[in-house]
Amino acid sequence: MRAFEYARPTTVDEAVRLVAERPDAGFIAGGTDLLNLMKDGARAHDRLIDVNALPLGDVVEADGVIRIGALARMREVAEHPAVLRAAPVVSSALLNSASPQVRNMAAIGGNLLQRTRCGYFRDAGSPCNKRVPGSGCPALEGQNRLHAILGGSDQCIAVHPSDLAVALLAVDATVLTQGPGGVRRIPMADFHVVPGTTPDRETALAHGELITGVEIPTTPMAANSRYLKLRDRATFEFAVVAVAAALDMSGNTVRDVRLTFGGVATKPWRSLEAEAALRGRRLSGDTIAAAGQALVQGAVPREHNAFKTDLVQRALDGHLRDLGGVA
Amino acid sequence: MSTEIRHIGVMTRQPTAVESDEVEGPPPSPWDVKRRTVLKAAGAGAAVVGVAQLTASCAAPFDTPVVQADITLKVNGADHALTVEPRVTLLDALRERLDLTGTKKGCDRGECGACTVLVDDRRIKSCLTLAVMHEDQAITTIEGIAPENGLHPVQSAFIRRDAFQCGGCTPGQIMSAVACIEEGHTGSADEIRDWMSGNLCRCACYANIVVAVQDAAQEMHR
Secondary structure, three states: OOOOEEEOOOOHHHHHHHHHOOOOEEEEOOOOOHHHHHHOOOOOOOEEEEOOOOOOOOEEEEOOEEEEEOOOEHHHHHHOHHHHHHOHHHHHHHHOOOOHHHHHHOEHHHHHHOOOOOHHHHOOOOOOOOOOOOOOOHHHOOOOOOOOOEOOOOOOOOOOOOHHHHHHHHOOOEEEEEEOOEEEEEEHHHHEOOOOOOOOOOEOOOOOOEEEEEEEEOOHHHHOEEEEEEOOOOOOOOOOEEEEEEEEEEOOEEEEEEEEEEOOEOOOEEOHHHHHOOOOOEOOHHHHHHHHHHHOOOOOOOOOOOHHHHHHHHHHHHHHHHHHOOO | OHHHHHHHHHHHOOOOOOOOOOOOOOOOOOOOOOHHHHHHHHHHHHOOOOOOOOEOOOOOOOOOOEOEEEEEEEEOOEEEEEEEOOOOEHHHHHHHHOOOOOOOOOOOOOOOOOOEEEEOOEEEEHHHOEHHHHOOOEEEOHHHOOOOOOOOHHHHHHHHOOOOOOOOOHHHHHHHHHHHHHHOOOOOHHHHHHHOOOOOOOOOOHHHHHHHHHHHHHHHHO
16 A cells, blocks of 8 residues: 555545645545555555544434434444434445444445445456546456446446445435535435546546535435345345335325436436336336336346346336335 | 565565564574564564655644654553554554454455454454544454453353354454444344354354354343
């Protein structure tokens, strides 16, 4: 690991300044992903600004919103009574992430910024357009069983790994930031970006811009939300396919719905097409199947990951039947 | 991270007495050298290579950037003052600087759990965090859990239930189990498996580990 300077400021203004003024500076919160990337040579900083002394750790509910401080740990958020009640999909996604130790360490802001688990990205000896722009993408024709079928480009098909981000997208959350240009509110849908021709750019954040919190509006739909994660082993593993669903029913009819997906796309993936196939319709095996087909309409499967096209539709079917009480 | 540096140090140069403050007295003959002595001496030697010498004043917190930090770690109830580069993980500080080698370095990537310690009574992976981030926190390692005469109930249960073979993962398993029991995640064997999943055992003693945790949980909650 490259040597770096370290500081632990006590104000957000100071933390932002210390990163913004130097191109290779970065923030560290929990450190659970960042330190691995730095050890593996996938990322190098010459200055790390420890944000753990900033007053950003609280989870509060007020005025129809749950505000989660960026430094709240995964465990605290997963166990928080307001989150459990008003956005159970978030709690479930967190409890199905990482290990108990990492959930005690990893912060909510950092969770949204974790980097892909693509083996080519993590191996400093491989070409990777995300790590070294223009160097190529071995995954396109290589080992791509765990890669994306949605949102990819001819430069990158790496999957975004965060369960939390998929859940937050399903409850219409907003990311709060502060940067050199002031404070911003970024809807979750706009926070992560698809790779396109710039796979090294993964979020809407500018250099030196710090996530200060996440807001979840408390709605009837968010209160009726659930997470399903399918993976290669029962626990402590990333998703092969994940579905977050939030459902607002009127009798047997879907009044409103959010359907978001992990494990299949280059960013936390919301399918407006799948939602449209259900909204205003009776929830049934047929309408759920139509939603699944709409979801994978534009899918681009590769040599080893074609199974995800079927698996994500079956996951959606089982999950929506459970959540909506359809036999 | 420091593993590579350390072995380069062993191969290319002997640390001087000035550099290796943890090696006392005359150099041991080759036949007396213990593995730990070699590793520690080389580690101390490598630590000064290529680092600008600028040490922080003790003004806490570090409000201006530093490349070396004077910190105090509170481990098992005792304060330890040390100067570290910011890139030193908590795990390496415990093992290489404080000689608390009970905490094991397995994967150094947060996957195996051998480095599990408690910070303010919560279990964490000490390889995934920096020593400099843990001033003013109570750190507990495997060396700190037993009463003065005897063993912690989890230690006893691991022996009684034969919950290990090589022992490499055992300190981490035990620290994780202590926290798992405190958290109340021992309601069933499945729950224990889920909440102990951050600790891998290459000897695959999982069945006995689960029983040992059940045993200890009963004893501790009695």
